[in-house]
Amino acid sequence: DSGVTQTPKHLITATxxxxxxxxxxxxxxxxxxxxxxxxxQGLQFxxxxxxxxxxxxxxxxxxxxxxxxxxxxSELNLxxxxxxxxxxxxxxxxxxxxxxxxxxxxxxxxRLTVV
Amino acid sequence: xxxxxxxxxxxxxxxxxxxxxxxxxxxxxxxxFPWYKQELGKGSQLIIDIRSNVGEKKDQRIAVTLNxxxxxxSLHITETQPEDSAVYFCAARASNSGYALNFGKGxxxxxxx
Numbered sequence: 001d002s003g004v005t006q007t008p009k010h011l012i013t014a015t016x017x018x019x020x021x022x023x024x025x026x027x028x029x030x031x032x033x034x035x036x037x038x039x040x041q042g043l044q045f046x047x048x049x050x051x052x053x054x055x056x057x058x059x060x061x062x063x064x065x066x067x068x069x070x071x072x073x074s075e076l077n078l079x080x081x082x083x084x085x086x087x088x089x090x091x092x093x094x095x096x097x098x099x100x101x102x103x104x105x106x107x108x109x110x111r112l113t114v115v
Numbered sequence: 116x117x118x119x120x121x122x123x124x125x126x127x128x129x130x131x132x133x134x135x136x137x138x139x140x141x142x143x144x145x146x147x148f149p150w151y152k153q154e155l156g157k158g159s160q161l162i163i164d165i166r167s168n169v170g171e172k173k174d175q176r177i178a179v180t181l182n183x184x185x186x187x188x189s190l191h192i193t194e195t196q197p198e199d200s201a202v203y204f205c206a207a208r209a210s211n212s213g214y215a216l217n218f219g220k221g222x223x224x225x226x227x228x
Contacts, residue, residue, distance in 0.1 A: 002158060033215055042220035043159075043204060056215050090158060092216075103149065104216060106158035 003027065006091050006107035014115055018079040021110045025072055025093030031055070032074040033104060034066055037088040049074055081114045088112075117142040119207050121219025129227055134195050136222045138205035139187040147208035148188045149216065150179060154201045162203075163190070195226045 003026035013019055025032050034046040036059075045058035049068035060066075063081075068074040078085060088111050092104040118141040128134050140148075149164035165172045165179045165188065172179050176195075181188040192199055202223050206216040 002160065004158070006158075035218075043206075043216075043218035045215045045217060048215050058215060092159075103161055103164060105161065106151070108156070108158040 002105040002107065004091060004093050004105050004107035006089075006110050008110060009108065010111050010113075012113045012115060013081060015081055015083060017081050017114075018077065019081065019112065021076040021078070021089050021091075021112075023074045023076070023091030023093075023107060025074070025091075026105055029093035029095050029105075030072065031094045031096065031104075032068055032072070033092040033094075034060075034074070034076050035090040035092065037090060037109070038086075043090070046076070078112070083114050086112055086114045117145055117207050117217040119205060119217050119219045121205050121222060123222060124220065125223045125225075127225045127227065128195050130195060130197060132195055134190075134192045134199070134224055134226075136190045136203055136205065136224070137187060138189070138207075138219050139185075140207040140217075141186065142207065143183075143186065145207040148179070148181060149206050149208075150177075150190050151204045151206065151218075152201045153204060153221070159204060192224075195224075197226050197228055200224055200226045 005024040007022045030051045033048045035043045037043045046060040048056040066076045088109045090109045092106045094104045121138045146167035151159035152162045153159045176193045178191040202221045204221045205219045
């Protein structure tokens with residue numbers, strides 16, 4: 001158990017809908033990273049938050065957004081869903097944003113299926 | 116941005132043999148290279164990592180080597196066991212992307228008894 005908790009584990013929704021994925025980082029970790037894993041693209045970095053503020057953006061679509069709350073949990077919001085958004089979404093956390101202590105620990109993921 | 120290439124995509128070895136997975140990266144400023152193991156239905160587990168000031172690191176049956184000049188790093192698993200069967204991902208830390216990790220596409224390792 002990595003200590004990173006993601007909910008829900010599975011999610012099935014229709015195209016055009018909006019969903020929210022939740023991540024609770026390891027106790028004491030300030031950074032949260034969101035990744036999308038699809039069969040053909042592998043693990044793609046979406047966005048990072050550090051202590052409540054957006055720190056870095058990767059290949060995140062404009063239809064997607066995220067935030068990190070004062071208690072450090074994070075939510076990834078996916079809207080106007082398309083079939084191609086079906087993937088595993090992973091959250092990872094680490095203590096610091098840079099330098100030493102950047103080892104990232106992953107949650108078990110949320111499997112999103114858009115039908 | 117950083118581009119990480121990983122080979123092979125699939126690897127099958129017999130129990131007791133060694134397995135080697137290789138990755139290359141493009142950003143010469145990358146300085147942190149972790150390896151993750153992903154088992155079916157589970158999240159990715161950090162198994163070993165190496166920083167750019169080290170050429171080799173070992174942890175029991177697992178070792179990682181780094182060649183900064185050639186910009187490649189490798190995972191070596193010796194005396195493989197069936198429970199080593201999983202998907203392995205290499206990653207490099209991007210120097211200009213908030214220290215997020217850029218991953219290879221994974222290697223599916225199968226260890227047959």
